[in-house]
Amino acid sequence: MLKSPAPETREASHLFYLSSVRRPLIDRAEGIYMWTQDGRRFIDGSSGPMVANIGHSNRNVLDAMKRQMDRATFAYRLHFENEPAEELARQLAAKLPEGMDRIFFVSGGSEAIESCIKLARQWAVATGQPSRWKVISRFPSYHGGTLGALAVTGDDALSETFVPMMQMMPTVPAPIAWRDRDNLSMEQRGIRYADMLEEKILAEGAQSVLAFIMEPVGGAATAALVAPDSYYPRIREICDRYGILLIHDEVMSGAGRTGKFLGGDHWNCKPDIVALSKGLGSGYAPLGALAAPMRLVQPLLASGGFQHGHTYAGNPLACAAGLAVLGEMDRLGLIANAAVMGELLMDELKGLAKRFPFIADVRGKGLLTGAEMVADPETLRPIEPAKKATQHLLDLAYERGLIIYGRKVKGGVDGDNFMVAPPMIVTAAQIGEIISIIGDSLEVLAGELDLAVEG
Numbered sequence: 365m366l367k368s369p370a371p372e373t374r375e376a377s378h379l380f381y382l383s384s385v386r387r388p389l390i391d392r393a394e395g396i397y398m399w400t401q402d403g404r405r406f407i408d409g410s411s412g413p414m415v416a417n418i419g420h421s422n423r424n425v426l427d428a429m430k431r432q433m434d435r436a437t438f439a440y441r442l443h444f445e446n447e448p449a450e451e452l453a454r455q456l457a458a459k460l461p462e463g464m465d466r467i468f469f470v471s472g473g474s475e476a477i478e479s480c481i482k483l484a485r486q487w488a489v490a491t492g493q494p495s496r497w498k499v500i501s502r503f504p505s506y507h508g509g510t511l512g513a514l515a516v517t518g519d520d521a522l523s524e525t526f527v528p529m530m531q532m533m534p535t536v537p538a539p540i541a542w543r544d545r546d547n548l549s550m551e552q553r554g555i556r557y558a559d560m561l562e563e564k565i566l567a568e569g570a571q572s573v574l575a576f577i578m579e580p581v582g583g584a585a586t587a588a589l590v591a592p593d594s595y596y597p598r599i600r601e602i603c604d605r606y607g608i609l610l611i612h613d614e615v616m617s618g619a620g621r622t623g624k625f626l627g628g629d630h631w632n633c634k635p636d637i638v639a640l641s642k643g644l645g646s647g648y649a650p651l652g653a654l655a656a657p658m659r660l661v662q663p664l665l666a667s668g669g670f671q672h673g674h675t676y677a678g679n680p681l682a683c684a685a686g687l688a689v690l691g692e693m694d695r696l697g698l699i700a701n702a703a704v705m706g707e708l709l710m711d712e713l714k715g716l717a718k719r720f721p722f723i724a725d726v727r728g729k730g731l732l733t734g735a736e737m738v739a740d741p742e743t744l745r746p747i748e749p750a751k752k753a754t755q756h757l758l759d760l761a762y763e764r765g766l767i768i769y770g771r772k773v774k775g776g777v778d779g780d781n782f783m784v785a786p787p788m789i790v791t792a793a794q795i796g797e798i799i800s801i802i803g804d805s806l807e808v809l810a811g812e813l814d815l816a817v818e819g
Contacts, residue, residue: 393420417643474508554592586733619643621728623703
C-alpha cells in the first residue's frame, strides 16, 4: 500500500475548492469504510454528501460499468439511443408515483433542478400561460449552486455575492415548527406554515407564480427537517387551487434513503415534477434525473421540443451505473433496511440528546437524520458563531475516524447542526460504532465549549 506524506509536507496542490485545508489522500473504499494511503480507516457516516447510498465498491455495479466500458462510454443523445438509458428510464418510472413516467437524465443535482425549472417555464409558455415565471421556494433551503438553482435557494451565505447576476425568487419560511413557542398543535402548525404559501402566492399575484419547490425531507440547509404531517396535503391542495406546479427536490432524500423510494412517498404527496441525483448514481458516476408526467412534456414536444440539454444527458456509462445501483437496492432490500436502521439510528440519536441537552432537536426519516445544537435548550439561544461548534464537532469526529456532515441551518449564516446519513447497507453494529464516536466527540465538544451534559 502506498504511504502518503503528511498534508503539511506534500507538494502544493493546484486544485482549489471550498477550503485550503488539506486532507489525507484516499486509497480505497469498501462498504461504509474508506482508507487513506497512510492506513487510516474512516466510517463514511454521511455517505459523502449523502451520495453513496449503496456503499462503496459494490462489485456488481463495478462489473456492470466495466461491461459498458468495453462497449461504449459515450454516445451523444442526438445521434444515438442507448440501452442503459432506455432501461434505466423504464425502471425508474416504475418506482415513481403513477404517471411520472417521462425521464430526462443529467449529471448532477444542480442540473436536475435547472431542468425542472426550465421544464415548468416552457410548459407554461406552451400552454398559453406566459405570465407565470416565479418559482417560490423556502427559506432556508438549498437547491443547487448554478445560478438558476441558486436563485431558488434560500441561503444568504451562498447567494449574496451573485444576487446582481440573478433573478432572485420569492420565499416562504421553511416549516421549522419545532422551534415555535405557541399554543398550536403540530398539526395546526403544519397548516399554518403551508398557508404561508397561499399568502405569498396572493401577494405575488397568482397568475405570475409558476411553481413551488421544496424538499420533502430537508437536506443540508435544514439538517433533515421534516414538516408536520398536515403540511404536505395542504401544500398540494394550494398548488392545485392556483394552477401552480409542485416540484419536489429529491436530490438528497430520493433513491431510497428515507426508507421509501421518494421522501414524498411517506405522505403520499404526489408532485408534478421530481428532481433526483446523488443516491441515483450512488457515487459511481455523475447522474441525475428529472421526472415528469406526459401531460407536462407533451405540450413542449408539440411546440418544438425541450429547449434545454447537457452534453452528458443519458450517458451510457452513467446510466449503466444507475441501472446497477437500482438493481442492488432491490437485490439487497436496501430501502427496507434504510427504514429499519433509520429507526435504530433515530433512537440512538435521541439517546444522545438526553445525555447532551444542548442537542435541542433530532429529526429526519430513514437514514437521513439531523440534530440541531443550541447554547440554551430552553430559549433555543444559538451557540456563539465564533465558537464554530459544528465544524469543531465534525473535526473531532474526523479525528476519531468518522465522517459526518454539517452546515449552518439559518440561511447559511447561523445555527449549528450535524447530519448522520450512512450508506443504506449499514448494520446495527455499525450504527453502534457511529453513535459511540459521536458521543465521544460531543463529550469533548461540551467540555471545550462549556455546554451542558447530563450526569
